[in-house]
Amino acid sequence: MSLRGFTRRRLLGAAGAGTALVGAGVAGGYLAGSAAEPDPPAQAIVPFRGVHQAGIITPAQDRLHFVALDVTATGPILRQAVVALLKRWTTAAERMTAGAEAAPGGAVNRNPAAPPTDTGEALDLPAASLTLTFGVGGSLLDKLGIPRPAALADLPPFQRDQLDPALSGGDLCIQACADDPQVAVHAVRNLVRMGFGTTAVRWSQLGFGRTSSTSTTQQTHRNLFGFKDGTNNLKAEDTAALDEHVWAAPTDGAAWMAGGTYLVARRIRMHVETWDRTSLTEQESLTGRTKGTGAPMGATDEFAPVDLGSPLIADDAHIRLASASSLGGVRILRRGYNFVDGSDGAGHLDAGLFFLAFMRDPQRQFVPMQSALARHDRMMEYIEHTGSAVFACPAGLGDGAYWGQSLLEA
Numbered sequence: 001m002s003l004r005g006f007t008r009r010r011l012l013g014a015a016g017a018g019t020a021l022v023g024a025g026v027a028g029g030y031l032a033g034s035a036a037e038p039d040p041p042a043q044a045i046v047p048f049r050g051v052h053q054a055g056i057i058t059p060a061q062d063r064l065h066f067v068a069l070d071v072t073a074t075g076p077i078l079r080q081a082v083v084a085l086l087k088r089w090t091t092a093a094e095r096m097t098a099g100a101e102a103a104p105g106g107a108v109n110r111n112p113a114a115p116p117t118d119t120g121e122a123l124d125l126p127a128a129s130l131t132l133t134f135g136v137g138g139s140l141l142d143k144l145g146i147p148r149p150a151a152l153a154d155l156p157p158f159q160r161d162q163l164d165p166a167l168s169g170g171d172l173c174i175q176a177c178a179d180d181p182q183v184a185v186h187a188v189r190n191l192v193r194m195g196f197g198t199t200a201v202r203w204s205q206l207g208f209g210r211t212s213s214t215s216t217t218q219q220t221h222r223n224l225f226g227f228k229d230g231t232n233n234l235k236a237e238d239t240a241a242l243d244e245h246v247w248a249a250p251t252d253g254a255a256w257m258a259g260g261t262y263l264v265a266r267r268i269r270m271h272v273e274t275w276d277r278t279s280l281t282e283q284e285s286l287t288g289r290t291k292g293t294g295a296p297m298g299a300t301d302e303f304a305p306v307d308l309g310s311p312l313i314a315d316d317a318h319i320r321l322a323s324a325s326s327l328g329g330v331r332i333l334r335r336g337y338n339f340v341d342g343s344d345g346a347g348h349l350d351a352g353l354f355f356l357a358f359m360r361d362p363q364r365q366f367v368p369m370q371s372a373l374a375r376h377d378r379m380m381e382y383i384e385h386t387g388s389a390v391f392a393c394p395a396g397l398g399d400g401a402y403w404g405q406s407l408l409e410a
């Protein structure tokens with residue numbers, strides 16, 4: 001069976017081809033059938049090309065593998081090497097998101113005397129809603145001698161930051177999201193492999209249990225503090241709000257970013273052992289929402305409007321400080337994941353939230369929000385920001401275009 005000319009890794013089941021969601025209505029995402037959305041079928045395919053990159057307003061999948069890379073090529077061949085790699089990556093990414101192997105021939109059907117062109121661990125697995133989202137760090141623009149858009153300036157230091165340079169920054173990033181962890185890991189591994197000689201992995205992060213819903217068709221999942229996370233998020237269906245807060249406009253200053261967005265990634269360690277010794281009253285008070293239903297304090301319904309006039313929502317509650325009304329109308333699209341990276345050798349889990357958020361201008365949106373949280377949020381007693389990066393994610397690709405083309409052929 002073929003899709004856009006690719007041989008699929010696995011034949012679809014009886015419902016397969018009919019549920020392949022190519023070309024569905026939500027740009028960069030699949031169209032859910034009803035309000036009470038069942039889990040997406042494992043075979044679901046999210047279109048790779050579109051107005052916006054997939055993996056931003058696509059209904060958040062369950063698993064993440066995120067990688068930040070540095071470009072190791074230097075000198076006069078730098079630009080040419082980057083263009084060549086981005087073309088190869090685009091071809092492979094489009095194939096893998098359609099459920100095909102990274103390259104023709106793949107794991108077993110090529111010259112047995114040569115290394116296979118696909119690493120093989122996703123053989124037999126369906127596409128699982130895989131999306132691959134690509135971003136460029138300000139450091140790469142510096143290396144290429146291209147001026148950074150103001151929105152891509154480095155973030156300022158925030159109070160209580162404990163950033164590890166080995167978990168921060170990067171010239172390029174790839175966000176792989178899927179409903180099967182092995183599909184996401186396979187995609188990143190194959191792209192990393194193709195980059196040998198031009199790029200090297202700087203840091204990477206696995207995530208599970210999406211902590212944000214990005215569509216009204218999705219239920220809200222819970223973070224590792226046990227609270228529903230993503231209730232008051234921007235949603236794919238609110239296109240006017242996305243235009244205002246997420247998508248860069250041609251008039252924003254960098255023509256090559258029109259229709260794109262900026263990604264802020266923060267690795268946030270959560271001190272779950274301390275949290276687990278904290279009373280429910282305190283947990284709810286500092287969040288500003290109840291733990292059971294996720295309703296704002298004083299309400300019973302998760303989606304009840306937040307009454308910031310209510311004394312039940314403390315001055316230092318997380319949702320008050322992060323709210324649009326406290327920040328002059330600023331909003332962001334959150335798309336983060338839980339993580340547990342083993343333990344720290346001192347009897348504590350190295351667990352937390354890999355915070356990912358898309359926005360039109362991090363300087364105008366993330367900076368004031370994080371400044372307020374870092375200074376006043378009572379939740380800061382339980383968390384620590386250990387990694388940080390910002391990437392420019394250009395618009396989606398038309399037929400034949402490659403990742404980064406709007407930047408490199410401007």
Ligand SMILES: C=CC1=C(C)c2cc3[nH]c(cc4nc(cc5[nH]c(cc1n2)c(C)c5CCC(=O)O)C(CCC(=O)O)=C4C)c(C)c3C=C
Nearest residue numbers: 223227228229230231232268319322323324353369370383
């Ligand atoms: C700078 C932006 C934000 C960081 C960093 C952040 C970290 C963080 N958040 C939670 C848990 C919850 N956050 C919730 C809401 C919420 N958080 C942010 C921003 C950041 N959070 C915003 C903009 C909002 C929405 C505010 C509003 O207008 O209501 C919630 C409530 C549920 C929800 O609406 O999503 C929880 C719970 C953790 C644990 C965390 C760091 C580890």
Ligand SMILES: [Fe+2]
Nearest residue numbers: 229318319322
């Ligand atoms: Fe939050």
